[in-house]
Amino acid sequence: MNEMKKVTLGLLTCGLVLTTGIVAHAEGSATTKADIKFTQGGTEEVEIPTPTPNPDPSTKRNPDPDPMPGDLTEPGNKGPLKFVDLPKINFGEVELAPFTQNYFAQFQTRKYTKEDKTKADGVYPTLVAVQDLRGGAKGWSVSVSHNGRFTKTGVNGGGTIKAGLSLKGGNVRTNTFNEPEATTFKPESAIKTDEYTNISYADTTTEVAIFKADPAKKQGYGKWSIGFGGIDEKTSGQGLDGNGTTGEVNNKKKGLNPGVRLTVPTQIIDTDNGGAYETTLVWTLSQVK
Numbered sequence: 001m002n003e004m005k006k007v008t009l010g011l012l013t014c015g016l017v018l019t020t021g022i023v024a025h026a027e028g029s030a031t032t033k034a035d036i037k038f039t040q041g042g043t044e045e046v047e048i049p050t051p052t053p054n055p056d057p058s059t060k061r062n063p064d065p066d067p068m069p070g071d072l073t074e075p076g077n078k079g080p081l082k083f084v085d086l087p088k089i090n091f092g093e094v095e096l097a098p099f100t101q102n103y104f105a106q107f108q109t110r111k112y113t114k115e116d117k118t119k120a121d122g123v124y125p126t127l128v129a130v131q132d133l134r135g136g137a138k139g140w141s142v143s144v145s146h147n148g149r150f151t152k153t154g155v156n157g158g159g160t161i162k163a164g165l166s167l168k169g170g171n172v173r174t175n176t177f178n179e180p181e182a183t184t185f186k187p188e189s190a191i192k193t194d195e196y197t198n199i200s201y202a203d204t205t206t207e208v209a210i211f212k213a214d215p216a217k218k219q220g221y222g223k224w225s226i227g228f229g230g231i232d233e234k235t236s237g238q239g240l241d242g243n244g245t246t247g248e249v250n251n252k253k254k255g256l257n258p259g260v261r262l263t264v265p266t267q268i269i270d271t272d273n274g275g276a277y278e279t280t281l282v283w284t285l286s287q288v289k
Contacts (some may be wrong), residue, residue: 040080041133051112052085052129055173055227062122062231064175065110081140084223085129086283091262095252096269102241104253105260107231125169126260128211129225130285137185139215139288142226145207146200146281154275161269161277162202167191167210169228169259176222187213187220191228199281202265207284215288229259 051064068085077083090106108124132140152159170191174182190209191197200206213220235256238244242253 038135040135042078042080042082042131050223051175052127053173053175053223053225054124055127055171055225056125056230057169057171057227058230058232060231062124063112063114065112065122065124066119068110080134081130081132081285081287083129083283083285084131085127085225087126087128089126089260089281092256096271097240098266099240100263100265102243103262103264104235104241104243104256104258105229105262107229107234107255107257123231125171125227125229125231125257126167127225127227128283129223130211130213130220131223132213132220133222137213137215137218137221139213140187140220141209141213141286141288142211143207143209143284143286144199144281145205145284146279147205148200148203150277150279152270152275152277154273159270159277161267162265163279164201164204164263165199165281166196166261166263167199167228167259168196168261169193169230170197170210171227171230172211172224173227174222174224176224185217185219185221187211187224187226189226191226196261202263207282213288227259229257233258 049067052067054061054064056062087108091103092106094103105126108126109121110124111119112122114120128142130140130142132138146165148162148164150161150163152161168191170189170193172186172189174186176182177185189211191211197208197210198206199208211224211226213224235242235253235258236244237249237251237254238247242250242256243258
């Protein structure tokens, strides 16, 4: 049996050598064709997950996080143009104040995959990510709306408070392209870098654009994220809201993300039975017409 294997292998090897020799000694040249046809992406039954671009502008930002699993029953989380990452914003447990008070979000703790394929924890800003695999650069826009209210949960839930949400930072990043394409095709942030943009006002429903890809500038193809805040800039724990530069440090207000701010005006707020107050943010991804 072993001899038969050797003979067969030898014949195949000779055949390869002869074929190669014919091409090598031929006069002139010849051409052949290959073809491939592309369809829109993001419609596979089993889509291989890829990391979300980390939009943190910090000098020592963590590696791109593993994707946040989305609810595919939501229309915005499936298809060739979709959200691939949306934030759950946590402000933690905070103390009441006898005046209008600003509170800041916690940074997100996410898993990322190391080069040896093991998992590790990293700290990330609040971020939103979009994937566009429709083909070409057709453009899209992202907006968010909020009604300026938080409702108490738990057994004795139902109470409502007024609160306004604001964002700043608006750093945009991709892991689809390297430079210079990453800059050339980068969508535009509608959130200012060093000034807060109000997403909602207390007890008032608003919708605000945060992120846009312009088809005329060939923007938006691939995977892009926008982040609010960065790990190089954290609250100091000083001052009334913990984001000051003088005074004693309150550790409960230290190390938070000033890129996401919640302003709670003076009002009667119930703390009985330990229920948290929750709200819903509506993120809308639209094609550019």
